[in-house]
Structure formats: C-alpha cells, structure tokens
Amino acid sequence: AQTVTQSQPEMSVQEAETVTLSCTYDTSENNYYLFWYKQPPSRQMILVIRQEAYKQQNATENRFSVNFQKAAKSFSLKISDSQLGDTAMYFCAFMKHAGGGADGLTFGKGTHLIIQP
C-alpha cells in the first residue's frame, strides 16, 4: 500500500512571495503518477499539477512547479508570485500505474496555505 505524507499542516506567506509545500510518499511501485490538488473554501477539488514518475523533467503549470526527486520519494510544490486566490488546502496525491486506474488516488492529509495581503 502507498502512503503520502505532508508534514506542514499550515503555512502562511505574504502575497507575491514564493512558497514551497512538501510531500513525501512511500511505495514499492516503479511506475506511478503524482498530483497536487487544491481545495479552496468552496470545497471543490481542483487539479493543480501532475507528474509522471518515469519523466525526469519537473512539471510546470504557469506559477506552479514541482521538484520531483524519485530516489528520495519527494514531490514538493512551488508556488511563485503567490496570490490571494491561492489560499486553500493543498493535497498531494499518488496513483500507481494501472490500466484500469485501480485503487484510486491516495491523498496526504493536506497543507493549509494562507496568503496574507
């Protein structure tokens, strides 16, 4: 079974600053996928960014980028030029590679990110 650990329950930064959320995971799988989801106060889960484990290049989506260290089983999320709208719970998630999408996503406990004006 996989586990996902987010060691920072809450973080607070000033608007326009850069912030990094940490995530580590444990798995015996070699092929898998990693995701960061955002849950704003509206409660809806929104995909922020995703990474295929077999790709060494770190994924980037506008102000969001990841630092994927496969050997260390680390998958951190960096948010540049943070904005008030980035205030939300952020969940790191893991899914093993399977044709049928078996097991679904395994989520971490989340990090509550607060962007201060």
Added chain:
Amino acid sequence: DSGVTQTPKHLITATGQRVTLRCSPRSGDLSVYWYQQSLDQGLQFLIQYYNGEERAKGNILERFSAQQFPDLHSELNLSSLELGDSALYFCASSEGTGSYEKLFFGSGTQLSVL
C-alpha cells in the same frame, strides 16, 4: 464549474437510516469515482465505475454500495448510518480509466449523521 453535479449539497439524517447520493459526470466522461473526506480519515477513495461496470474498489464499507446507470450518472447508497459516516462525499469523473486521467470533482455532498 467542473461540470460534475452532485445532489444534494447537504444531507442531515439520523443513525440507522439510509441515504442516496447522486452524481452526474461531465458530458462525455465515462468514469465516475467516489471519495470520502472526513476529519479523521482525510480523503479516501471508495469506488470507481467505468461505463456502468465497477472498475476499482477502495476503502468502501460493506454498508455502502454504488452503481452507475446507462445514462452514466452514479448513485452512492449509504445504509445503517453511523455517526462516523458524517463526512463530505465527493464524486469525480474522467474521460477514461487511465491512471494519468485528469479528474474533475463535484462540489460534494456534506452528510451529517445525528
């Protein structure tokens, strides 16, 4: 708006009762997933359906069941409800079944068992 519709948004019921949560996936999506979010357990995968067939099962209790209908909407049935079943239940949909699929989540049904 993700395009995934969940009803009802809120549900209050008593222990021992049975409820049904409904989910309509995005147009064109064949997969439906159910997740439970609680303070104790966090976000947990319950079950996945693809085009009417069960595809994967997670931490779903025997008191819970789900199905996906020919029009692709899905229902999650929770019976013999206990206080600990109080949670936010999410439905998500995706086009296919691949592990790299982008999931689109609904806004959830908040279930309160009193």
